[in-house]
Amino acid sequence: MSGEIAAVVAYPSKHPETGEPLQFDMNYYLSGHMPLIDRAWGPYGLKSWSINQFQNPCPxxxxxxxxxxxxxxxxxxxxNLKTALEKGSAETxxxxxxxxxxxxxIWIGEIAKRETLDGRESAGVAWA
Incomplete structure (x- = not known):
């Protein structure tokens, strides 16, 4: 992998062993955990992050x-991702x-392409 890397962190709707439904405090995640991620991983090359929250049931x-x-x-x-995980993940x-x-x-992949609706590519191509 040589381009921009995406680390996808996905929370299953059910515990894989017990089947217990996911309980998730989005307020804490946004106000406490993600600032911790910024501090822990930022020095090791974290460029950006985004969060998707899915409706249950799916509409x-x-x-x-x-x-x-x-x-x-x-x-x-x-x-950079490996360094962030090695040096910044104990607390997270x-x-x-x-x-x-x-x-x-958690899985990782290379961003093959990113495009906005106005047509400007943001991965691998400089913005005008």
Whole structure:
């Protein structure tokens, strides 16, 4: 991977072992956890983050979505992400219990392309 990296942090709608529904304190997540992420990972190349919160039940299918909260953290490189995880995650991992009863699933990928509705690409191409 050589381009911009996305670390996807997704909170399952149910605990994978007990089946207990996700309990999630979005107010704390926004006011406490994400500022902690900024402080812990920012020095190691965190460029941006965004949060998606999914409705339960899904308005399109009426079913419970597999994940109810998903955060995407963007880094310049996988090396920066690895450094952030190695040096900045001890405190952030412990903080999860303050807002969620389910630990997130995390995966990473390279951002292949990002485009806005006005057509300006933001990944790999300089903005005019």
């Amino acid at each position: 399109l299918t009426g079913e419970t979505p597999p994940y109810l909260v998903q955060t995407t953290c963007c880094f310049d490189s996988v090396e 991992r412990l903080d999860v219990a303050k807002f969620s009863n389910v630990f997130p699933v």
